[in-house]
Amino acid sequence: MTSLLEVDDLRVTFPTRTGVIEAVRGVSFALGAPPQAVVSAKKLAFDGIDLLTAPATERRALRGKRIAMILQDAKYSLDPVMTIGRQIVETLRTHEKNVNKAEATERAIAMLEAVQIRDPKRVFDLHPHEVSGGMGQRAMIAMMLIAGPELMIADEPTSALDVTVQLEVLSILDKLVSERGMGLIFISHDLRLVSSFCDRVIVMYAGKVMEQLKASELVSAQHPYTQGLLDCMPKIGADRHPLPVLSRKPEWAA
């Protein structure tokens, strides 16, 4: 049995003029059926396909169609000179070649509606700079969902949304996970959301995994970094001025 996604000892470095930045330093985890798969070799594999050695054409075919990514800065990831509707339609038609224009338009509008955009027909014809922060984020989500991916990597997908819309978008993702078996990697700063929405959590600091635990157990996390994060969030009704801040320990980054 294989997992949907396996990551073992992943390292990412960026060479810069001022030296090498190690952004990811040996991260390992697995996702998808079976839920608690054990990774044995150093690899990065999607559905058994080794992403490190797969030819570029194969990887490109995976991207967008089977693996989709919602980027953090949605409005800047969208093409500024193309309307939102056209971008969604084009995404759909590159992945499903036999869909005609009228049907693609209809499905794109339905998808905008599904992500709770109030007036999908108007937004369909707007350019990215003409929508609000949260609308841009949902347009990006709609564009990624329309191809029906098996794995969704969502980087802060709801950070610009108000809390009620946020929950509505999360229930769309939740439905895809529970009913269609989509794998979801949800990258977030929002511990309240993570603890209530996800199944498992990896807490990272300086490119390394600090701890891995069940989301429901996040509030009783053991690692001082996780505890510090939980403590410095403002809470409704609490009167803590200034907020406690995290004292970062050098050994966490070691």
Added chain:
Amino acid sequence: MTAMLSIEGLKVIYHGFSALKGVSFDVEPGESFGLVGESGSGKTTILRAIAGLAPIASGTIAVNGKRLGARRDKAFYRRVQMVFQDPYGSLHPRQTVDRLLQEPLAIHGLGQGEQRIQQALDEVGLGSGFRFRYSHQLSGGQRQRVAIARALILEPTILLLDEPTSALDASVQAEVLNLLEEIRGRRKLTYLMVSHDLAIITHMCERLMVMQSGEAVENLDVSQLAAHQVTRSYTRNLLKASAGFDRRTRLRP
């Protein structure tokens, strides 16, 4: 007392679409006033209208009792500065921090640039080591500090803050919120702050306005919000949703 910021019947229309349908509120001197509400409800549009960046169809905006005209002059931008929603878009990535801070000084013809830049960087807790970095080499939190430093360098009295910490992790968020509070106390600033996080608003503000579809839903003291003493069902939903995700009570089946 004259309000520091007074908005009366503000309407904004984009190509026939009403983004603001007549919004009114006052912000007192030294007060921190929160704007919360639905995505797309017009929060950013209010800030942009004040800053002269949105097409105002009708209504008035007054700063310290003085009604603003159709154009914002230079003096206005010395009094009112804005920190934008996205730290990725608001700073030019290929400019150094030094250039980014020089620019407003040059536009307003202010001298003692050296001293002002140093002071602004100190104030936001960025050492002089950051001065010649490019903004794309900064983390989200550092970038937001630069954006705040750039707004402060002109010594404004009103700061318009659009989701200043939504892109930051909890630890950096706490630092930036503490910084904003401390500066406000020290410089007696007036804040108009947008956030979708009710906890941030109750932490940072004295009063708030809840918005939906270009209109005010209700105005509250933060103590009322914290005690769940709200009158409108939309505000109640916001409070409920703030508790987190609940699989059993999905808002939409």
